[in-house]
Amino acid sequence: MFWKLTALSTSSPVESVLDKENFTLEELLDEEEIIQECKALNSRLINFLRDRAQVELLLRYIVEEPPEDTENKRAFKFPFIACEIFTCEIDVIFKTLVEEDELMDLLFSFLEPNRHHSTLLAGYFSKVVVCLMLRRTVSLMNYVQAHQNVFRQLVDLIGITSIMEVLVRLVGADDHVYPNFMDVMQWLAESNLLEMIVDKLSPSSPPEVHANAAETLCAITRNAPSALATKLSSPSFVGRIFDHALEDSHSKSGLVHSLSVCISLLDPKRTVSSPFIQSIRSQHMYESHIPVNPETVGAMLPKLGDLLMLLNVSSDEKILPTTYGELRPPLGKHRLKIVEFIAVLLRTGNEIAEKELVSSGTIQRVLDLFFE
Numbered sequence: 289m290f291w292k293l294t295a296l297s298t299s300s301p302v303e304s305v306l307d308k309e310n311f312t313l314e315e316l317l318d319e320e321e322i323i324q325e326c327k328a329l330n331s332r333l334i335n336f337l338r339d340r341a342q343v344e345l346l347l348r349y350i351v352e353e354p355p356e357d358t359e360n361k362r363a364f365k366f367p368f369i370a371c372e373i374f375t376c377e378i379d380v381i382f383k384t385l386v387e388e389d390e391l392m393d394l395l396f397s398f399l400e401p402n403r404h405h406s407t408l409l410a411g412y413f414s415k416v417v418v419c420l421m422l423r424r425t426v427s428l429m430n431y432v433q434a435h436q437n438v439f440r441q442l443v444d445l446i447g448i449t450s451i452m453e454v455l456v457r458l459v460g461a462d463d464h465v466y467p468n469f470m471d472v473m474q475w476l477a478e479s480n481l482l483e484m485i486v487d488k489l490s491p492s493s494p495p496e497v498h499a500n501a502a503e504t505l506c507a508i509t510r511n512a513p514s515a516l517a518t519k520l521s522s523p524s525f526v527g528r529i530f531d532h533a534l535e536d537s538h539s540k541s542g543l544v545h546s547l548s549v550c551i552s553l554l555d556p557k558r559t560v561s562s563p564f565i566q567s568i569r570s571q572h573m574y575e576s577h578i579p580v581n582p583e584t585v586g587a588m589l590p591k592l593g594d595l596l597m598l599l600n601v602s603s604d605e606k607i608l609p610t611t612y613g614e615l616r617p618p619l620g621k622h623r624l625k626i627v628e629f630i631a632v633l634l635r636t637g638n639e640i641a642e643k644e645l646v647s648s649g650t651i652q653r654v655l656d657l658f659f660e
Contacts, residue, residue: 300325306332313345317369318361326376337373338380343391346370350412351398371412377423386420386427399441407448414450421457429472436479443484452500455485456507459516470514477515486525489532489546491539502545506552521553523587530591537598540622547625550588554580554632585638592648595626599653619657627654
């Protein structure tokens with residue numbers, strides 16, 4: 289009786305499109321089941337999508353802004369489906385992409401400064417690049433090494449969180465991604481990537497750039513030991529970070545995020561803890577000392593005086609009304625971050641740092657904040 293149940297043998301809508309004599313990529317992208325068919329490794333579908341011309345069209349949906357008067361399918365649905373096809377991680381489609389320099393150029397053309405960088409397309413671009421990083425690591429790194437302007441373009445767009453995530457992956461936050469992790473880190477350290485990221489902590493950058501640059505640098509510290517982490521913890525780079533932090537006393541965002549990087553240099557695990565874990569660790573803040581390069585600590589100590597001046601609240605006329613009265617002035621996030629930095633510096637157990645903290649009056653100044 290089964291041969292009478294025609295519904296059981298009905299082909300999918302995708303197959304119906306593939307059965308046509310002349311069909312377009314758009315017709316396939318418009319079918320709801322296309323992603324399911326990709327994941328099921330439908331051979332007819334994949335053989336069509338792996339074609340160079342189709343891969344190029346898929347990329348264009350991801351990297352090119354649609355015309356203003358375009359219909360919703362072109363603006364939203366097709367870019368989303370195109371991205372999902374790439375994230376199915378079908379090897380033959382990736383093979384077509386990475387073996388054609390022109391296609392890789394098209395993918396990374398999204399980063400060009402003369403383009404509009406919407407957060408929507410930036411997210412799709414980042415997903416594709418991360419998939420390539422996971423599945424075609426060597427090919428992707430070879431391309432990036434041959435096109436070092438990619439670094440500059442990524443750093444220039446670091447304020448977009450999805451672009452920052454690509455950078456975090458590139459600098460080795462997932463060390464298992466690279467089969468030759470140490471070699472890649474050495475090559476990155478020899479480039480000017482670190483200088484470009486650190487300089488984004490400048491007061492001239494907006495707060496979202498400060499935040500994402502700091503997150504990227506903290507990712508590097510969490511991956512120590514590596515050539516990139518060693519370079520970041522060197523006295524010259526510590527000095528560079530503090531120069532940006534103290535360059536403009538009105539740029540509280542630059543100060544806060546620069547100090548976050550310095551804290552991460554002293555205690556890399558601190559920046560990855562959840563608030564709950566942080567509260568537990570703070571109860572045991574005098575547990576085993578953290579091994580920190582003495583040169584890193586030494587480069588921070590000359591800046592203590594400048595930080596102490598920023599703890600001064602006498603000239604701050606800000607008022608914060610609260611349910612229990614007015615704060616004149618409120619302590620502020622930047623002062624809290626300075627106190628956190630001092631606490632982490634003390635916790636390193638560095639004898640020279642301890643003496644400097646006492647002799648400079650830092651500890652007393654922090655205690656005074658409780659009563660001002």
